[in-house]
Amino acid sequence: MKPLLQVHNVSQVYESGGLLRKGKVRAVRDVSLVLGEGEVLAVVGESGCGKSTLARMILGLLEPTAGRVEFEGRAVDRRRRGRLETAKRLQMIFQDPFETINSNQRVETVIGRPLQLHGAKGPVRERVLELLGQVGLTPAEDYIDKYPSQLSGGQKQRVMIARALGIGPRVLIADEPTSMLDVSIGIGIMNLMLDLKRDNDLSLLWITHNLGSARYMSDRIVIMFGGQIVESGPTEDVIASPGHPYTRALLHASPDPWRQKTEGEKFDDAEREESGLPESGCRFRNRCPWAREECGQNEIPLTSLDAEREVRCLFPLPSDPASSPLPHEERTVD
Numbered sequence: 001m002k003p004l005l006q007v008h009n010v011s012q013v014y015e016s017g018g019l020l021r022k023g024k025v026r027a028v029r030d031v032s033l034v035l036g037e038g039e040v041l042a043v044v045g046e047s048g049c050g051k052s053t054l055a056r057m058i059l060g061l062l063e064p065t066a067g068r069v070e071f072e073g074r075a076v077d078r079r080r081r082g083r084l085e086t087a088k089r090l091q092m093i094f095q096d097p098f099e100t101i102n103s104n105q106r107v108e109t110v111i112g113r114p115l116q117l118h119g120a121k122g123p124v125r126e127r128v129l130e131l132l133g134q135v136g137l138t139p140a141e142d143y144i145d146k147y148p149s150q151l152s153g154g155q156k157q158r159v160m161i162a163r164a165l166g167i168g169p170r171v172l173i174a175d176e177p178t179s180m181l182d183v184s185i186g187i188g189i190m191n192l193m194l195d196l197k198r199d200n201d202l203s204l205l206w207i208t209h210n211l212g213s214a215r216y217m218s219d220r221i222v223i224m225f226g227g228q229i230v231e232s233g234p235t236e237d238v239i240a241s242p243g244h245p246y247t248r249a250l251l252h253a254s255p256d257p258w259r260q261k262t263e264g265e266k267f268d269d270a271e272r273e274e275s276g277l278p279e280s281g282c283r284f285r286n287r288c289p290w291a292r293e294e295c296g297q298n299e300i301p302l303t304s305l306d307a308e309r310e311v312r313c314l315f316p317l318p319s320d321p322a323s324s325p326l327p328h329e330e331r332t333v334d
């Protein structure tokens with residue numbers, strides 16, 4: 001598969017705190033990944049693991065502290081003109097359509113303005129109607145003159161997808177686009193994105209904390225924990241026999257993935273998580289039932305499990321699921 005988007009050893013360090021309490025947050029640590037043409041790659045991890053930071057670096061909205069991002073073989077340019085060029089090819093769908101839609105603009109403007117910005121001449125109404133049809137908002141005439149407040153959450157997300165699609169991107173980066181929607185509405189959005197991917201020859205980067213949606217959507221999966229990739233490989237293989245204890249824990253956890261969070265709550269979670277993780281050795285070891293002394297001694301590298309899979313663990317779980325006990329049966333720390 002031809003690589004479209006390449007992330008090479010990217011890191012991000014934030015300066016945090018005020019005058020009295022300064023600190024550094026190493027939000028993303030040496031992450032590399034490749035998204036191939038026509039592929040769906042899922043990036044999965046819990047709140048605070050660095051997914052959104054990674055997405056912002058990919059889009060050129062945030063300069064990596066180290067490493068680089070290449071799109072179609074060229075470095076992503078952070079200057080304004082470069083960003084416009086990038087935006088034509090790489091479009092983002094955000095978690096919260098309520099936040100990103102300007103409430104004073106009608107649907108025609110929300111979708112039409114970026115078309116004009118990217119060079120469409122004259123009235124764009126016809127094209128907007130066509131895009132509304134493509135995202136399932138039909139009859140399109142019923143939607144085009146509406147304001148966001150007259151739309152449901154799922155309809156707003158469809159408007160945002162139409163807006164992104166209009167520019168003719170090659171890659172859609174979707175950051176938790178269904179997490180604020182009811183499950184059935186979210187499934188509708190996932191099906192729509194898969195259809196659009198197929199019909200428009202798109203690639204998708206699907207960012208989520210929900211392994212179920214990643215499984216539904218993706219060909220390959222990257223699992224992140226504490227700013228690092230801890231496992232990657234073909235989605236079905238990783239889910240059938242996770243190599244990293246964190247992937248295993250994600251599989252067996254039963255979080256409520258559709259719960260709405262406020263912005264403040266999100267940050268609290270993330271900060272609590274970040275401050276509780278060890279800086280050296282395996283970052284997951286305090287939560288790992290298989291952890292041994294060696295796990296805290298050195299940085300753990302990503303190593304190959306086979307030609308397509310990598311795992312960041314000194315003692316990867318065996319591939320035979322029967323010999324890998326469930327979390328509540330797991331043996332105690334040596």
Ligand SMILES: Nc1ncnc2c1ncn2[C@@H]1O[C@H](COP(=O)(O)OP(=O)(O)OP(=O)(O)O)[C@@H](O)[C@H]1O
Pocket residue numbers: 014015016025026027045046047048049050051052053054209266267270271274
């Ligand atoms: N602007 C910022 N300044 C300081 N720290 C930040 C900033 N943005 C994010 N962080 C921290 O960086 C880490 C990664 O955050 P990020 O938002 O990328 O994670 P995430 O996996 O996308 O989480 P969520 O799903 O909750 O958005 C967290 O510890 C977070 O608190």
